[in-house]
Amino acid sequence: MFQPTADRTFALLPLLALLCGLALTAGAGWVTSDAERVSERARFERRADDVVQAVQEGMRDHEKLVLAAAGLIAAQPDVTRKQWREFAEALNLEARYPGVQGLGYARRTPAAELIGHKLQVRAEGFPEYDVLPPGQRDEYYPIVYLEPFYGRNLRAFGYDMYSEPVRRAAMQLARDTGLPALSGRVHLVQETEQAPQPGALLYLPVYRKDAPVHSVEQRRREIVGFVYSPYRMDDTMRAIIGGTAGGLAIELYDGDAGTSDAPLFADGLLEHWASPFARTRQIVSGQRFWTLRITAKPAFFVAAGASRTALVVGAGALASVLAAALMAALVDRRRHAVKLAEEMGLAHRDDEARIRAVIENTADAIVTVDRMGRICDVNRAAELIFGHPRDRLIGQSARVLVPERLRAQSDALYAQADPPRRMRVEWTGLRSDGREITVRLSMERTEIQGRTQFIWLVSDISEQRQAERVAQEAHQLRQAILEHTPLCTFTVDANGVITSINPAGVRLLGYGAEELVGLRTPLLFHDPEEITARADQLSAESASAVAPGFDVLVALARCGRAEERQWTYIRRDGARVPVELVTGALQDTQGAVFGFHFIAHDITEHARVRQHVESMATHDALTGLPNRRLMADRAVQCIGHARRTGKPFALLLLDLDGFKQVNDTFGHATGDEVLKAVAHALSDCVRAIDTIARLGGDEFVVLLHGPITADEAEAVADKIVARLDGGVAACRQRLQVTGSIGIALWSVHGADLDSLLAAADAAMYRAKQSGRNAWRPAVTAT
């Protein structure tokens, strides 16, 4: 089952792990950071101490330098410039005292000695020497020696430092105390405009040799000059601090930090950097307070390498991320597993739903019955087949589906200790409306969750059985019809071999069924000439050769058309029997032709009747001669033939003379006999191919088929006249009868029947006019 809440909870686990990890990391980082801060602070303090110590020691070294130089002057008051240089060089100033601008000596020169002083120095080879700044003062302290004596130091040569208050203050302090004294911040005369640096000077007084200098007065009186060192503070401090300042910002102030306008020295100060570590130390050098302000720069921390805090935080963060990632992977796997399980569950449910759908939609009823014979479940088909709604069936005894008379058998099944595992039987079921239905039962005994159940598959075969009964009845009916019908009925297979024949067929054909079925084809009793003629006809109709065989009989039936056609069957005894034959194809359910059926009707009587009727329609009933209609047909044939051949034929019109008198004298019956006798007499006078017809009353037509000439026709007319004139026998008496004849010759007297008849009638009339018992040719048409 899908659990969104649980799923969301699991989804939060990676985040939770990450947060916990980060919190732990933060805690560890804080602890580490705190410890590290203490450690860093200690390191900073040490480094700051190093700086302070370096400055103090550096300045002490400088003091020693000036003390050494002062010792030189004290020992040798008239030290020469050369000696001073050699002394300085011996000290190796630049190497041993880096940052020291120089080592100098300023000689006390009272105003009275100023000129002599100048002259003396100028005499040493410096003709342009002068004491600066100019001006009248009580005493002067011009710089007379300064090593190294080149470069910018030359600018200080002759400079009276005592003239400048800051320097003078330091000089006076040094003079009065006899100790080294540092000046305040000054601008060294050596400085140029380029990269100026703050300056300071360290003075040490030199007193007259061996003079008592125990008091200030004595010192002021005995002072002869000052040894000094000028410092360009940047250069000096950098040289002093050297490598100790790495990662530290150092500011050096004259006096208290913050009270001075500008530092004597500043290195690495970052305005925007609020350093966690800063230290301010005051040192005393040359009797002067200096304030050192030391702060840790970012480089201080970087220089320490990757801090433990960073390591702890980095490792912790990494571990947190990894833990979160691992958790995410686990959650994802779980989600995947849950999803898979859900999909499998869904698939399972889908399968169940599918199975249920199949069960519900199957046409067969499915009824599940428990060991006690109670219905546990039914499908929709069961509702339809048995007519009970599902909710009424479930929980009911299965007996409700069984007719009363069969319930004992049904109960016996469930009562068995070991019921059959499966069963298949045709049974009778009971619908809710009381109607019994025929069903086919398939039972499967099964165990469902440890309980025995019977699953009945019930097919309602009532309709099937009913259809079978109907089919059986239909079959029986067909058999009865075939058995008793007077129609000859037989079937053949696709090859024409007879497969069945009914009694009427046997009677008609004279063959026993055993002589035909499975042995012969209908060709056995067909007229071969008719088969050949029909084959020719089909060949002509289909424009392809049709062999005179069995296919002739079924040519149309094979195309799906029932065929009615008259044939002549030849019985076993050779007698010919005209039949009206109906032929049709036998098709299976797929429409494939597997045989043919034949129904033959003996039309012997029918043919006879028809022949009679046709004869009546075309012959005179009294004399049996062709009537006017048939005569007309024959005349048309003669005209057609004459037209095709150009050979004439003749039409003779005979009318008896005074026949009314015969009727009146001897009676109508005798008259009829006379008419028949005349017909007979006429037949004696003409050829068989000629046509004698009675038009009606006492009027006859004789068609003398061509080719015939007028003379020949007239000869026939003569013969008829003579034959009649000899009298005819009628009613056992011989009666005198004559006739008048008109002769018309095609196409001399007419090209069609009407004109020929008219011409002959006119000629006959003229024969009458001439005294009867004569013939007359027709008048040639003009």
Ligand SMILES: Nc1nc2c(ncn2[C@@H]2O[C@H](COP(=O)(O)OP(=O)(O)OP(=O)(O)O)[C@@H](O)[C@H]2O)c(=O)[nH]1
């Ligand atoms: N017995 C008999 N008489 C018929 C039949 N049909 C017509 N008749 C008679 O035949 C006679 C024909 O007479 P007509 O041809 O008019 O006259 P006729 O007496 O022959 O005189 P002419 O023709 O002028 O020589 C009539 O009296 C008819 O009643 C028949 O089928 N049987």
